Amino acid sequence: MAAPQDGVYMIIRLVMLAELVAITAALAIPESLQSWVLASSILATAALVVAIFPSSSSLGLARLLRPGLVVVLAAPALWMALQAVPMPVDTLGNPIWATASAALNEPLAEKITVDTGATVFSLAQYCAVLAAALITAVITLDRYRAAQVLHILLSITTIATAMWFGKEATVIAGPDGSTVAVLGVLLSCATAIRAVDQLRRHSRPGKIAPAPLPALSAAIIAMIVCLGALLIRTNSTAVVAALLGSGILLSVFAIRRWFLGVWGTAGVFATAAVFFIASVTVIPFRTNTDLTIALSTSSQIATERMLQDVRPAGSGAGASTVLLPLYRDIGIGAPRERPTAAATIVIDMGWAFLCGLVVIAMLGACILIRRSLSRAYDYVYPALGAGAAIALPILAFADHGILGLGASLLVAALFGLAFGQSVSGASREIVSLESTEASDWMAGPVPASRPRLASAFVAVWPRVAMMVLGIALIIQTIWMVLPGWYLGGKSSLSAVVSAAAVWPNDISKPVSVAAWREDFWIRGGSPSRGDPALAADEQKTALPAAFTRSLRSSPLRGDIWLMLAAASKQNSTQTAAMLKMSYYTAPNDLDLLPLRLSVALATDAVVRELEFRDLIKRDVSLVATRRPAIRPALVAAYRSASAEGKIYLEGLISELDPNYLDDMRARHPRQGSR
Incomplete structure (x- = not known):
């Protein structure tokens, strides 16, 4: 006993x-x-x-x-x-x-x-x-x-x-x-x-x-x-x-x-x-x-x-x-x-x-x-x-x-x-x-x-x-623990987005890993086991689907809304809806600001809408007056902006810092301005 x-x-x-x-x-x-x-x-x-x-x-x-x-x-x-x-x-x-x-x-x-x-x-x-x-x-x-x-x-x-x-x-x-x-x-x-x-x-x-x-x-x-x-x-x-x-x-x-x-x-x-x-x-x-x-x-x-x-x-x-x-x-x-x-x-x-x-x-x-x-x-x-x-x-x-x-x-x-x-x-x-x-x-x-x-x-x-x-x-x-074993370390999606000027050319593989891991983390799934170097057209189809699945579990992901807006540039109505969700769910995330300005100013339907004009003005004012370290984001946004977007951005910067406007025009002259 x-x-x-x-x-x-x-x-x-x-x-x-x-x-x-x-x-x-x-x-x-x-x-x-x-x-x-x-x-x-x-x-x-x-x-x-x-x-x-x-x-x-x-x-x-x-x-x-x-x-x-x-x-x-x-x-x-x-x-x-x-x-x-x-x-x-x-x-x-x-x-x-x-x-x-x-x-x-x-x-x-x-x-x-x-x-x-x-x-x-x-x-x-x-x-x-x-x-x-x-x-x-x-x-x-x-x-x-x-x-x-x-x-x-x-x-x-x-x-x-x-x-x-x-x-x-x-x-x-x-x-x-x-x-x-x-x-x-x-x-x-x-x-x-x-x-x-x-x-x-x-x-x-x-x-x-x-x-x-x-x-x-x-x-x-x-x-x-x-x-x-x-x-x-x-x-x-x-x-x-x-x-x-x-x-x-x-x-x-x-x-x-x-x-x-x-x-x-x-x-x-x-x-x-x-x-x-x-x-x-x-x-x-x-x-x-x-x-x-x-x-x-x-x-x-x-x-x-x-x-x-x-x-x-x-x-x-x-x-x-x-x-x-x-x-x-x-x-x-x-x-x-x-x-x-x-x-x-x-x-x-x-x-x-x-x-x-x-x-x-x-x-x-x-x-x-x-x-x-x-x-x-x-x-x-x-x-x-x-x-x-x-x-x-x-x-x-x-x-x-x-x-x-x-x-x-x-x-x-x-x-x-x-x-x-x-x-x-x-x-x-x-x-x-x-x-x-x-x-x-x-x-x-x-x-x-x-x-x-x-x-x-x-x-x-x-x-x-x-x-x-x-x-x-x-x-x-x-x-x-399974996503970490299966996919490696967790990437910061916001950091990846902020490092990119446009989508998908500058961010393909890193965001793909982060997005798939986010979806795996919340809902479960299996990432692609094919060739790591996916074709560009395949990524364009796979990434939005992964982002959408993540939003079904967490609709407050402003970074994912922004990625979807960037991926749907051919549809201005859809871009505006996704971009508006990004503004409302991540209004103060500075990591997203460069790409968000680029997407907003590149879409005429967004620039023409009064509500978006106020949101864009807030972001530009924030960069010009309180975050001078990320001013190059304005130059990148100006470079990719549409004609109406360039005009609106010039008007905003002329009110805030006319000298910087001259410098920006000298680097990237607006088509037809000469």
């Missing part, structure tokens, strides 16, 4: 190690495709191991996953999936699909999301976060493994915070730095409280692992590092969030030690409520702005504009990143603005979703506090989860860090630890059941009369759920 039991313990240790490696990798590697693939593949393997190999973890997980909690955990994934599927009623979808359908002159299924790929990518992150939480809950059903996970999480957050604090450029912990530091404060407070309780019981018989004094010393050091980083590198909101979360832990500790009973508990929570109200007055609120960005100290101009246009159902998970360039100021390069987590959730998922999350966080905090007060030992774990449930919503209204991959996985592990140890008696059951189930597994199938149907279902369904989650993560990992 000892051999199978030792094997089960070894499997659980490997799963724990794999999960912690995934969290560390997500924090250490700047958020990129590599970090996503690594974390997703590791968590998928861990979930499948938990599902396949027998242990009493399935019984413990069944106790934790009550029907209400299952609904709460599944709701975000179902909502993201619903956003990415065609709507049965056209009015439910985002209007961009109807606009794109008219421009392409073909029917497009309307969806809630404006970018299917971004929504599926967000769904992949949520599945990874859910897997991390459930795996941690399974691991920490045993009280001694829970202590190990607590100390390892504390080590990870402390090291990540120290490296984030020591770097001018956010290399480690990246934008998640303040969130990781707040979690570090909570973990150090929980570790310190647990060590103090162990010191009080040190003379009693029983296992104590690890020794309380080293753990207490480590907790104090971690507290100093994390709190110091918050005081120096972040704003007062993050500090208040950390103090309020720690206040929950200290309140539970005080109630259990000195204020037992109903009145004592009420007194402590009344004091905590007064402290909470006093702390709120310290937070700098921004007036005359949306609530979701009221606590942010960074510029949120574009975010506020997006919030004014938000739809009840949202714009699709991950859509805020796609929409941000459309709302930023004209002439601004790569945007440094990042919407707060609360604003991102509203833009992506809708106001109702954010309100539901806040309500669930508060209910979860209350449930964890109640379970913490009802436990005889190890009450610090659910109290830790309650503190995080109070601190993290405050952070969500101040910055974006909680939605980062590393921070979200760390949060998932913390809540998995809290709920894994929130059920009283789970530790005793896990010890008594693991050896029995392991021996049954080694002995082979049991008689049919022995287990009851209900008991079998309770034991099996958590494993089935973990297996489905693991398979979903594997599929998502393949979806993310």
